[in-house]
Amino acid sequence: MELRLIERFTTLRGRRILEVGCGDGRLTFQYAPAAGEVLAFDPDRPSIEDALDEQAALGLPNVAFRLGSIEHLPARGVPFDVALFSWSL
Amino acid sequence: MVHALRRAGQRLRSGGSLISIRPHRTWLPVVSIITPSRRVPVARLDTPGFDTRQSAAEAALARVVREGGFTLAGIRNQRYRARLDNPSQLRTYLELIAPPRPRFPPGRRARLLELWASRPRGSYIEIAEGIVVTALRRR
Secondary structure (H helix, E strand, C coil): HHHHHHHHCCCCCCCCEEEEECCCCCCCHHHHHHHHHHEECCHHHHHHHHHHHHHHCCCCCEEEECCCCCHHCCCCCCCEEEEEEEEEC | CCCHHHHHHEEEEEEEEEEEEEEECCCCCEEEEEECCCCCEEEEEEECHHHHHHHHHHHHHHHHHCCEEEEEEEEEEEEEEEEEHHHHHHHHHHHHCCCCCCCCCCCCCHHHHHHHHHCCCCEEEEEEEEEEEEEEEEE
């Protein structure tokens, strides 16, 4: 349902996506198979560990999960097409 | 929140999208038991600190638009219902929500368990909620 709403504004297919507040990757794993690259942040260590376990099980090499907040992301770098704040504002 | 949005803006390409998904301000979660013949509302969940957080999120989104880095592409409100097979799934469901999480009012969780214990065959638990999606476009 969340993805349907997002897709009303932009496609995620083939896109380079920054997800802020990914939690355990519940939303990430729904769109990642069709996305280009994904960088997903969350400050909660157990959630990121769960996400990494699930990623290993699913075999999704285009997703990078990181522990921390977006403030730790360098201001410069390869630009993203979409920034998702999923339940994190 | 503003800092996070600004940093995201720094890393978005021109024309890129910033999407915020968050709980709806007034469509608070309602837990019901759905039997084959009727809907039994059990509790409207408390959301402590919710108004303050939602106001801050809306203000932060409005601010980055005012600052000129983004344009508003649209806002969409949506109601949805999640179907859960048992009360333990409800705990998991609520733990997925970023704090502050919705909570049962006093006595209502016990009431849910009591009703669930005597449910007719084919019943399930439903959470009806609302979400709001705000889309900004990077200039």
